[in-house]
Amino acid sequence: MSRRSPRVALIALVAMAAVGVPGAAHATSAADASSIYPPSGSCTTSPAAVEPGGGFDFQCAPATFSSAEQVTITVTGENGAGADIGMVRFAITTASGTTTSAEDGSIAPVRITLPQNASGTYNIAAVSSTSAGSTAAVTVTAPDGALPVSGMDSGSLIGLFVGGGALLLAGLALAVAALLRRGRARR
Numbered sequence: 001m002s003r004r005s006p007r008v009a010l011i012a013l014v015a016m017a018a019v020g021v022p023g024a025a026h027a028t029s030a031a032d033a034s035s036i037y038p039p040s041g042s043c044t045t046s047p048a049a050v051e052p053g054g055g056f057d058f059q060c061a062p063a064t065f066s067s068a069e070q071v072t073i074t075v076t077g078e079n080g081a082g083a084d085i086g087m088v089r090f091a092i093t094t095a096s097g098t099t100t101s102a103e104d105g106s107i108a109p110v111r112i113t114l115p116q117n118a119s120g121t122y123n124i125a126a127v128s129s130t131s132a133g134s135t136a137a138v139t140v141t142a143p144d145g146a147l148p149v150s151g152m153d154s155g156s157l158i159g160l161f162v163g164g165g166a167l168l169l170a171g172l173a174l175a176v177a178a179l180l181r182r183g184r185a186r187r
Helices: 004-025 030-036 154-186
Strands: 043-046 055-060 070-076 095-100 107-113 121-128 134-140
Touching: 043 121, 043 134, 055 121, 055 134, 070 107, 095 107
Parallel strands: none
Antiparallel strands: 043 055, 055 107, 070 095, 070 121, 121 134
């Protein structure tokens, strides 16, 4: 056996791994691909804009999910925990609930009601254990004749002001104590 044989064998092995592994990693059947990659824009909200405290329907088109599987619907947005999904209220930062997909893989309209202090855009996601699902969004608009909500509420800043003031007073007390100590040390 010559010295080249182990090198040639190693090079051949590396070449086969480089060519074969990526092909195997990307091999999926058409049925697998449809459950992993749902149709683009397959979930929608109707209407796409609501007033604070308003409701809308969220639904997904056929073939978004497998037949008769559990699907989790999640609402994320400012005070998303205040959203009601199908008449159930959740007290967490992001509201979520479950429903079952139809035989064709669709989700029938689910009624979602936003809280009275809703503002901005809310993202609604639907996922299952076998599908990546899809998302849709709804935008909160100002009630007729009202100005849109923007900025921060001054009440939410009171903790920041109190904490900052306490830190400032503590810093001043330390500075005065240090000056007094230096004055006593010089005498």
